[in-house]
Amino acid sequence: MCLALPCRIVELRPDDRALVELDGVGKEISLALVDDAAVGDYVIVHVGYALSRLDPEEAAKTLALFAELGEAARQERDADPAGR
Amino acid sequence: MRFIDEFRDGELASGLAAAIRRVVRRDREYRFMEFCGGHTHTISRYGLSDLLPHQVRMIHGPGCPVCVLPIGRIDMAIRLVRDAGVMLCSYGDPMRVPASGGLSLLKAKAGPGRASGSDIRMIYSAADALLVARQNPQRQVVLLAIGFETTTPPTALVIKQAQALGLGNFSVLCCHVLTPPAIASILDSPEVRQGGSVGIDGLVGPAHVSTIIGTQPYEFVAEQYRKPVVVAGFEPLDVMQAILMLIEQVNAGRALVENQFSRAVTREGNRKAQNLMAEVFELRRSFAWRGLGDLPFSALRIRREFAEFDAERRFAIRYEAVADHPACECGAILRGVKRPSQCRLFASVCTPENPVGSCMVSSEGACAAHYSFGRFADLERVS
Amino acid sequence: MSRTHKAYVRPLDLRQGRIDMTHGSGGRATAQLIEELFVRRLGNAYLGQGNDAAVLPMPPGRLVMSTDAHVVSPLFFPGGDIGCLAVHGTINDLAVVGATPLYLAASFVLEEGFPLSDLARIVESMAAAASAAGVPVVTGDTKVVEKGSGDGVYITTTGVGVVTEGDEWSGDRARPADRIIVSGSIGEHGMAIMAQRENLGFAAAIASDTAALHGLIAAMRASGAAIRVLRDPTRGGVATTLNEIACQSGVGMMLQESALPVRPEVAAACEFLGLDPLYVANEGKVVAIVAPEDAERLLAAMRAHPLGRQAAVIGSVHQDAHSFVQMTTAFGGRRIVDWLTGEQLPRIC
Numbered sequence: 001m002c003l004a005l006p007c008r009i010v011e012l013r014p015d016d017r018a019l020v021e022l023d024g025v026g027k028e029i030s031l032a033l034v035d036d037a038a039v040g041d042y043v044i045v046h047v048g049y050a051l052s053r054l055d056p057e058e059a060a061k062t063l064a065l066f067a068e069l070g071e072a073a074r075q076e077r078d079a080d081p082a083g084r
Numbered sequence: 085m086r087f088i089d090e091f092r093d094g095e096l097a098s099g100l101a102a103a104i105r106r107v108v109r110r111d112r113e114y115r116f117m118e119f120c121g122g123h124t125h126t127i128s129r130y131g132l133s134d135l136l137p138h139q140v141r142m143i144h145g146p147g148c149p150v151c152v153l154p155i156g157r158i159d160m161a162i163r164l165v166r167d168a169g170v171m172l173c174s175y176g177d178p179m180r181v182p183a184s185g186g187l188s189l190l191k192a193k194a195g196p197g198r199a200s201g202s203d204i205r206m207i208y209s210a211a212d213a214l215l216v217a218r219q220n221p222q223r224q225v226v227l228l229a230i231g232f233e234t235t236t237p238p239t240a241l242v243i244k245q246a247q248a249l250g251l252g253n254f255s256v257l258c259c260h261v262l263t264p265p266a267i268a269s270i271l272d273s274p275e276v277r278q279g280g281s282v283g284i285d286g287l288v289g290p291a292h293v294s295t296i297i298g299t300q301p302y303e304f305v306a307e308q309y310r311k312p313v314v315v316a317g318f319e320p321l322d323v324m325q326a327i328l329m330l331i332e333q334v335n336a337g338r339a340l341v342e343n344q345f346s347r348a349v350t351r352e353g354n355r356k357a358q359n360l361m362a363e364v365f366e367l368r369r370s371f372a373w374r375g376l377g378d379l380p381f382s383a384l385r386i387r388r389e390f391a392e393f394d395a396e397r398r399f400a401i402r403y404e405a406v407a408d409h410p411a412c413e414c415g416a417i418l419r420g421v422k423r424p425s426q427c428r429l430f431a432s433v434c435t436p437e438n439p440v441g442s443c444m445v446s447s448e449g450a451c452a453a454h455y456s457f458g459r460f461a462d463l464e465r466v467s
Numbered sequence: 468m469s470r471t472h473k474a475y476v477r478p479l480d481l482r483q484g485r486i487d488m489t490h491g492s493g494g495r496a497t498a499q500l501i502e503e504l505f506v507r508r509l510g511n512a513y514l515g516q517g518n519d520a521a522v523l524p525m526p527p528g529r530l531v532m533s534t535d536a537h538v539v540s541p542l543f544f545p546g547g548d549i550g551c552l553a554v555h556g557t558i559n560d561l562a563v564v565g566a567t568p569l570y571l572a573a574s575f576v577l578e579e580g581f582p583l584s585d586l587a588r589i590v591e592s593m594a595a596a597a598s599a600a601g602v603p604v605v606t607g608d609t610k611v612v613e614k615g616s617g618d619g620v621y622i623t624t625t626g627v628g629v630v631t632e633g634d635e636w637s638g639d640r641a642r643p644a645d646r647i648i649v650s651g652s653i654g655e656h657g658m659a660i661m662a663q664r665e666n667l668g669f670a671a672a673i674a675s676d677t678a679a680l681h682g683l684i685a686a687m688r689a690s691g692a693a694i695r696v697l698r699d700p701t702r703g704g705v706a707t708t709l710n711e712i713a714c715q716s717g718v719g720m721m722l723q724e725s726a727l728p729v730r731p732e733v734a735a736a737c738e739f740l741g742l743d744p745l746y747v748a749n750e751g752k753v754v755a756i757v758a759p760e761d762a763e764r765l766l767a768a769m770r771a772h773p774l775g776r777q778a779a780v781i782g783s784v785h786q787d788a789h790s791f792v793q794m795t796t797a798f799g800g801r802r803i804v805d806w807l808t809g810e811q812l813p814r815i816c
């Protein structure tokens with residue numbers, strides 16, 4: 001795997017660098033691989049470099065879909081309590 | 085942790101598990117390979133197998149850069165330290181990988197010879213290696229660069245920075261490998277091609293690699309091999325949804341590339357990073373993968389324009405292949421033909437403390453993951 | 468120890484001075500270092516005797532002894548330093564077998580060139596920790612090694628305590644149905660140290676949890692709960708400690724991931740480095756195995772003590788010939804919580 005985490009940009013620094021934060025842990029990283037990242041954006045960080053920007057709307061869509069799928073399965077089970 | 089914790093929610097998981105049970109057909113088995121060690125880790129770390137119906141079998145792929153690094157490459161790094169007297173910078177992961185002669189980077193660091201504590205440094209970022217070079221102008225500093233497409237762009241960046249700074253004492257031992265050729269090699273192997281009992285029905289595609297390369301490079305899998313691919317994030321809900329999407333494709337007889345990790349991955353990927361990689365690296369004709377053997381055009385080397393930063397050229401050092409233990413079944417395990425417990429060395433001779441083959445080397449290797457997270461399941465079956 | 472003649476010797480320069488080989492030669496410089504730097508700070512009647520060994524009164528009971536070598540880099544870290552760590556570590560080793568710690572001995576290996584000001588800080592911190600714990604350092608020794616052969620300071624502390632016959636705890640007494648309790652949030656010492664390491668470049672408000680646990684443990688005993696096993700989960704973390712107990716007692720364990728107390732900063736720092744807080748060192752926590760019917764009583768006693776406020780039941784013991792420690796993940800699956808393999812190194816993949 002490649003260990004990478006979504007972190008929030010809290011400060012832009014010179015030389016394409018930025019301070020990111022994850023639950024109270026701050027770290028300086030490089031933004032050299034992404035364009036137009038701004039304070040408040042979430043970026044996926046790997047070995048001290050942002051690989052891509054995280055799209056909060058897509059994340060929300062994915063989460064909504066999880067819930068929907070689970071709900072559908074639950075309803076079906078309730079409609080057919082004997083199960084299959 | 086925002087964008088992490090939500091994707092680890094136990095309640096949503098039981099909903100997804102129900103959704104998976106709902107679509108699974110009772111009359112067949114589903115064999116999916118998660119290419120990436122990250123997914124393997126998630127599956128074992130969260131105990132996902134307990135949530136999946138028994139018809140779904142996950143096959144752990146070769147997607148762990150440490151596992152596929154051949155012994156001969158670690159030997160090269162140790163030779164650079166011992167014979168050429170360089171200061172080697174390595175990520176933490178390869179430090180424990182066994183090399184020839186009972187050595188490893190950790191042991192070479194501790195052992196006799198020229199290497200002392202300061203000659204092998206553990207770093208967290210490629211940029212740290214550049215810093216070490218600048219702080220030690222009297223020493224030759226080499227970065228042991230491992231990893232897939234994810235870790236490659238940072239290496240490209242530091243090489244360009246070293247050039248811009250005119251650093252004469254910095255070079256890179258490039259061991260970067262590429263994901264799509266490894267996938268092709270697995271799908272090309274005769275056992276998998278035949279299909280039937282050892283076929284693979286679909287692939288969970290890499291998460292972070294795909295942030296760089298996008299989903300497009302997997303399209304050949306769908307087109308040429310007729311296997312569905314779902315690129316998925318590394319959190320457990322991501323993996324479960326990907327499995328659900330694969331089952332649905334299989335049931336419908338479709339073979340498409342789908343993107344579950346749309347919050348971070350696009351079809352095109354990160355163009356800036358891709359261009360950087362193309363500028364600094366070129367394809368190697370062939371590269372040895374531990375467990376898979378020599379794969380054509382499956383790895384990168386540094387372009388001639390940056391030759392002075394290529395440790396292989398600077399120190400005129402050559403790769404020498406070292407054979408793996410003959411009883412090691414890693415090759416078969418990586419192709420899903422065998423399970424770790426079917427290797428006769430598993431958990432007896434070969435353990436995480438004393439790994440014999442590549443699958444036991446990193447905690448994400450198929451054998452190591454099974455050893456440390458799942459072997460009670462075997463015991464339950466026999467007892 | 469008052470062999471140095473004040474009139475002829477310049478006092479130690481605690482601001483600019485450094486350790487040199489003469490401080491370990493056994494001559495006047497050694498005596499001066501001991502007197503001005505160590506005895507003055509750690510001072511107590513026994514140490515003041517200035518003999519080669521301390522002669523001590525001994526209460527009734529069985530003698531308990533433990534020793535621990537302390538090496539830590541960096542020497543100073545948020546929440547403590549090698550000095551208080553060396554005091555707490557040995558006191559805790561005595562306390563978890565049920566002993567009342569009485570005395571400590573300390574020996575220092577100093578590297579040539581080590582600043583006297585740092586040494587003074589370390590000794591002061593030791594003195595403060597020892598006096599807060601009520602366990603004096605009664606004898607000691609120092610040696611100096613050449614520059615490059617040490618990491619500044621190594622401190623070995625040896626402790627002596629007593630326990631009433633039959634009151635000691637040992638690791639082989641866990642039984643099926645027992646509950647597993649941890650005294651507070653885990654992984655803080657290890658992550659505090661990690662965050663300080665030069666190249667990891669973290670900014671996190673994580674302090675080491677280093678503390679002497681005998682007070683908490685005395686309160687636990689006073690609760691009357693049937694404690695089977697007590698351990699301090701230092702190196703290798705809670706996971707390693709539980710595996711040791713499971714093996715010694717020949718039982719299995721099942722933990723509940725959602726019940727594990729982990730501070731968010733520690734969890735986040737662990738994510739960054741690819742580490743698991745269950746395997747990260749603690750220096751001020753205790754793991755208790757207790758009879759099921761007494762778990763609530765023990766928990767209440769622990770929570771009433773300042774070092775046990777966050778105490779929580781994290782799992783239970785069951786029969787298992789393989790002595791596996793397993794965990795129900797917050798996600799609803801199961802996994803093995805295995806012995807630690809090698810050292811925990813930060814990962815990128």
Ligand code: SF4
Nearest residue numbers: 412413427434441451
């Ligand atoms: S158990 Fe060890 S020897 Fe056997 S296949 Fe796995 S890594 Fe190879």
